[in-house]
Amino acid sequence: MSLFLVNRYLGEEGNGSVSKESRSQALLAKLQQKAKEKQRQSLTEQTQHPSKERTEQQNAKTKRKADKDDSQEPKHHKKRRSEVVPSITLDSDSQDEPVHEEKKNKTAAKEMRKKKKDQSGSSVKGLSDSTPVTGRDGQEDTGGGGGEEEEEKTGTENVTLKQTTGKTSAPAGYTVLGGFENKPVQKVHRVLPQWLAQPDVIHRDIKSNLVPISDIPELSALLVKKLQNNGIQHLFPVQAEVIPAILESAQQGLLIGRGGYKPRDICVSAPTGSGKTLAFVIPVIQVLMERVVCEVRALAVLPTKELAQQVCKVFASHAEGTALRVVMLAGQRSFAAEQASLSEHRGGIRRSLADIVVATPGRLVDHINKNSGLSLEHLRFLIIDEADRMIDSMHQSWLSQVVKAVYRSGSGAEALSIFRRTEPACVTAASLSPPQMPLQKLLFSATLTQNPEKLQQLGLHQPRLFSSIHSHSSTISSSNGSITAAAPTQKQGCFNFPQGLTEYYVPCTLSKKPLLILHFILRMKLSPILCFTNSRETAHRLYLLVQLFGEIQAAEFSSRLSPSERKKTLKEFEQGKIQLLISTDAASRGIDIDGVKCVVNYDAPQYIRTYIHRIGRTARAGKTGLAFTFLLGVQEKNFLQMVVEAGSPGIQKQIVKPENLKGMEARYEQTLQELANVIKDEKAK
Numbered sequence: 001m002s003l004f005l006v007n008r009y010l011g012e013e014g015n016g017s018v019s020k021e022s023r024s025q026a027l028l029a030k031l032q033q034k035a036k037e038k039q040r041q042s043l044t045e046q047t048q049h050p051s052k053e054r055t056e057q058q059n060a061k062t063k064r065k066a067d068k069d070d071s072q073e074p075k076h077h078k079k080r081r082s083e084v085v086p087s088i089t090l091d092s093d094s095q096d097e098p099v100h101e102e103k104k105n106k107t108a109a110k111e112m113r114k115k116k117k118d119q120s121g122s123s124v125k126g127l128s129d130s131t132p133v134t135g136r137d138g139q140e141d142t143g144g145g146g147g148e149e150e151e152e153k154t155g156t157e158n159v160t161l162k163q164t165t166g167k168t169s170a171p172a173g174y175t176v177l178g179g180f181e182n183k184p185v186q187k188v189h190r191v192l193p194q195w196l197a198q199p200d201v202i203h204r205d206i207k208s209n210l211v212p213i214s215d216i217p218e219l220s221a222l223l224v225k226k227l228q229n230n231g232i233q234h235l236f237p238v239q240a241e242v243i244p245a246i247l248e249s250a251q252q253g254l255l256i257g258r259g260g261y262k263p264r265d266i267c268v269s270a271p272t273g274s275g276k277t278l279a280f281v282i283p284v285i286q287v288l289m290e291r292v293v294c295e296v297r298a299l300a301v302l303p304t305k306e307l308a309q310q311v312c313k314v315f316a317s318h319a320e321g322t323a324l325r326v327v328m329l330a331g332q333r334s335f336a337a338e339q340a341s342l343s344e345h346r347g348g349i350r351r352s353l354a355d356i357v358v359a360t361p362g363r364l365v366d367h368i369n370k371n372s373g374l375s376l377e378h379l380r381f382l383i384i385d386e387a388d389r390m391i392d393s394m395h396q397s398w399l400s401q402v403v404k405a406v407y408r409s410g411s412g413a414e415a416l417s418i419f420r421r422t423e424p425a426c427v428t429a430a431s432l433s434p435p436q437m438p439l440q441k442l443l444f445s446a447t448l449t450q451n452p453e454k455l456q457q458l459g460l461h462q463p464r465l466f467s468s469i470h471s472h473s474s475t476i477s478s479s480n481g482s483i484t485a486a487a488p489t490q491k492q493g494c495f496n497f498p499q500g501l502t503e504y505y506v507p508c509t510l511s512k513k514p515l516l517i518l519h520f521i522l523r524m525k526l527s528p529i530l531c532f533t534n535s536r537e538t539a540h541r542l543y544l545l546v547q548l549f550g551e552i553q554a555a556e557f558s559s560r561l562s563p564s565e566r567k568k569t570l571k572e573f574e575q576g577k578i579q580l581l582i583s584t585d586a587a588s589r590g591i592d593i594d595g596v597k598c599v600v601n602y603d604a605p606q607y608i609r610t611y612i613h614r615i616g617r618t619a620r621a622g623k624t625g626l627a628f629t630f631l632l633g634v635q636e637k638n639f640l641q642m643v644v645e646a647g648s649p650g651i652q653k654q655i656v657k658p659e660n661l662k663g664m665e666a667r668y669e670q671t672l673q674e675l676a677n678v679i680k681d682e683k684a685k
């Protein structure tokens with residue numbers, strides 16, 4: 001089996017030690033192989049030795065033994081038998097067995113040698129005959145305590161099993177492949193494809209790498225003016241790199257480039273708040289704004305309604321003054337209303353009313369399936385924002401539906417069109433005539449996966465990566481400034497942390513967490529705070545508690561609220577009417593709220609990506625921000641390790657002394673009692 005075992009890259013989490021999952025997979029594979037081998041051996045036995053006498057004897061013995069075991073074994077042993085069987089089949093398990101077991105084996109080995117002498121030549125056959133069944137029984141006996149005679153025999157067979165598998169003695173007719181010893185699965189080092197391993201590097205420090213708009217000659221005068229009107233004089237590093245690259249790939253307008261080459265797909269991995277939205281909005285508008293016919297040529301897909309709304313707003317504000325129309329399909333309006341905004345029929349001819357569509361995957365698929373008038377046959381740009389999240393939600397198969405809709409033919413419209421569209425294939429002289437219209441994918445994320453298997457699902461064409469991953473040292477330091485641990489990280493698996501962010505962790509107990517939040521707002525004056533919990537129940541209870549405590553304007557943000565309530569809440573938070581917004585991860589990705597000074601992880605996030613997106617709601621656009629994570633004693637070690645390994649520039653310990661919370665404790669206790677009543681009432685309702 002091990003000959004055919006393909007060691008796979010198991011992710012950075014493996015980190016030298018084999019993950020539990022991989023180990024159990026390896027065990028399972030070995031067990032399956034062992035079972036197959038047993039079957040094969042019994043078949044061989046039947047075909048090679050048709051005289052059943054021996055087999056029957058053997059079977060009778062085994063049966064007698066099994067009966068004996070069944071009658072003697074106490075119940076818990078019987079149960080253990082089924083549990084023990086799989087591990088027993090692994091030869092190496094015997095390494096962990098107690099010394100008396102080795103002795104048994106030695107005695108058995110002697111016995112075996114004696115037998116060998118007696119039955120010269122028959123030993124090889126004997127090995128292959130007896131190994132599978134009795135090897136297992138032998139181990140069971142060890143655990144269950146069988147008779148003396150049986151033990152000796154099984155010991156022999158244990159040895160024979162080792163001889164068969166450990167050495168190269170090949171039993172007649174076939175070779176036993178591989179060993180079954182419990183070897184640790186080798187860590188496979190990551191080998192990245194060149195495009196992932198050698199990205200175009202983007203500066204992470206926004207402030208010191210601003211690029212004047214005038215330094216980007218590719219930008220049209222209209223867009224320069226638009227940016228300036230929106231208060232933008234400089235481009236952020238990610239925009240200065242990516243905008244020219246997208247514009248260059250669309251030099252031939254909407255058609256395929258010189259030599260018949262399709263433009264390369266573009267992937268961007270840059271920190272939260274680094275301006276990725278404008279990095280695709282600006283070039284897409286510039287390429288499309290000269291359009292003559294209105295057709296959907298750009299589609300941006302985002303994971304949530306709120307994000308779709310946000311991106312739609314940016315598109316709309318920058319497309320103002322052009323003929324381009326932006327339509328959102330995110331379920332904020334009724335299906336019929338969305339349908340009406342997509343196309344109209346005049347004189348029996350369908351006319352598109354949208355150039356740019358911003359959608360959530362679910363609603364998008366609805367429109368494609370229900371033939372609501374969304375035609376993607378002219379799509380030039382497919383923008384996948386929060387790309388890693390969108391890959392994870394690929395089970396909805398939204399991408400394959402989009403691609404199918406892009407290359408759909410038969411509506412008759414494309415027959416009349418000058419430009420034909422066919423699924424990508426080899427470039428030939430024939431395939432280039434008439435001119436082709438390519439589909440280019442643009443991927444954006446702060447935590448873009450580097451897992452080639454996942455990226456492969458996107459069907460990228462000669463992708464080009466822009467990334468701000470860098471090498472540096474990570475530290476954990478205490479509040480007095482002394483460094484308590486330092487681990488240089490040069491791993492490619494590192495993530496992007498915003499430059500202006502300062503990370504803290506606050507050791508605490510479960511019961512003190514609400515008090516800490518109150519302390520942060522009332523004493524430390526850190527508001528507005530965006531506070532994350534791991535569940536909507538916790539978010540709701542904390543919200544109720546803070547409300548009952550008084551003095552603080554708080555709100556909750558989770559799937560408990562309707563989309564319109566959520567929209568209103570975000571707006572009020574942005575306007576400064578809410579000091580504390582308690583949210584689930586619904587607000588952890590992409591949401592751009594100006595002026596969030598501080599993020600608090602009330603519940604420590606389980607995954608590093610979640611952490612990065614949560615803390616990325618502050619320190620945006622080159623500003624500074626604070627991120628606090630409340631950690632229980634049991635969480636500290638693992639969490640800090642996770643953060644350091646992810647390439648955090650440093651997370652500091654912030655201790656809140658118990659005496660600082662004392663003043664609020666009496667009132668807090670009283671509030672807790674009130675909260676219990678409120679929750680009871682809510683449940684009753």
Ligand SMILES: Nc1ncnc2c1ncn2[C@@H]1O[C@H](COP(=O)(O)OP(=O)(O)OP(=O)(O)O)[C@@H](O)[C@H]1O
Pocket residue numbers: 231232233234235236239270271272273274275276277278445446589590591592616620621
């Ligand atoms: N060139 C610029 N000058 C000034 N502000 C900018 C510029 N580009 C973007 N911004 C602002 O920076 C903020 C963050 O931008 P954006 O939301 O695009 O970040 P992002 O990289 O998409 O973040 P996330 O990964 O969290 O989604 C926005 O408020 C945006 O208006």
